[in-house]
Amino acid sequence: MTSDRIALVDVNNFYVSCERVFDPRLEGRPVVVLSNNDGCVVARSAEAKALGITTGAPWFQLQAQAKAWGLVARSSNYELYGDMSARVMEVVGRFGTWQEVYSIDESFVGLLGDAAQLEATGRDIRAAVMRHVGVPVCVGVAQTKTLAKFANRIAKQNPALAGVCALDSMPAGHVHAIQERVPVSGLWGVGGRTATRLKMLGIETIADLKAADPALIRKKFSVVLQRTVMELNGTECIPHTEERVDKQQIMFSRSFSTPVTTVDGMEQVMAVYAQRGAARLNEAGLRASTMTITAGTSRFAAGEGSFPATTIRFATPTQDPIVLVRAAVAAIGQSAVPGASYLRAGVMFNGLEPLSGPEMLDVFAAPAGQPGVGDVLGEVRTKFGGQAIGLGFGGLAEPPSWSMKRELSSPKYTTEWAELPVVRA
DNA sequence: TCTGGGGTCCTAGGACCC
């Protein structure tokens, strides 16, 4: 019987797998990839997981044992991961009747076929991605997205399945037995808070939740969890959106490598961050009607922190870096507390609209058809690299002392001519 | 000394309108 099914394809330990493609010595060793500023662990190889290293573990706490464990750490290299992601998505997309890219390492694709064909297609996808990109993927196939996620989890945890699990080709009793063992928190869309509240109602496993009354769940929780219950029972409730819906917000936020303690310093930070945000707006072809700036001291320090946040509304939506930088600097100047030890800051844009949309009268805007400042900056960056040009502090060749730290980074193997891998034969 | 960054969706409540 031919059925319409959904496959969830994701890359195992994606960041680590990308590093391994270009450095095979990492194969078989415990490897972690760190967050910005080399702060904490964001990805782990199977060997690192086996050592008990958790996601979010601070690197400074692991460093002492790293040598004894033979543990290798890499800074995150988003240029590399982004490019590898695009390659994986392109290969996976060839197999589907539709494709929705869900995250940097996951996509849902539509498959048609009977149980045996679905499973065979899963194996073909795995082989193709390994051959063309070099990273291992797992495939879960089922009737709904929630179940496809669940099947993918089974594929990952059960080595005998060799990375592919199509629920249609498993005996129903077997599937049910697994659902009776796995706690609800292992389910897509059910986090810790909801799991705790469900437990009080005696709902602990996926099987419990599947058998729950959807109407009751909606009343006691939300329409979101009700959809989960229905999806567990085979009714599709979460639509697939092939083309990315328009973004609702754009952010740029970063922690510093060293604290910033002066208002002047925070103004420098904002000048740089507002520019980075403006560049993102320009790339997306959007302008914003509000900008929210945030900053924060340590969440872990004793005493009261300072977490200024200010929203600025623009009479005319804009993506002009000069306007945005001025507004951000003025706002932080008013809200930053002198002497506070700031560790992070961010810029967020909301109320987005396309650049090509109806123009309101603004005597300072570039005349129609002429490039604005953002376009010119973007063009220079495309030709000469991201660091080539900037306004004020954003244009310094030598980055300020608080800039992000990435000491253990691999080269941008696939996106910079100067950093291409060298092969000797 | 050191603890990520970037998002989405839903809901409740307030402002405002007819």
Added chain:
DNA sequence: TCTGGGGTCCTAGGACCC
């Protein structure tokens, strides 16, 4: 000045995801 229902839009906050 008070009375009333019904509706939209916006924002803040919660929960979750990778």
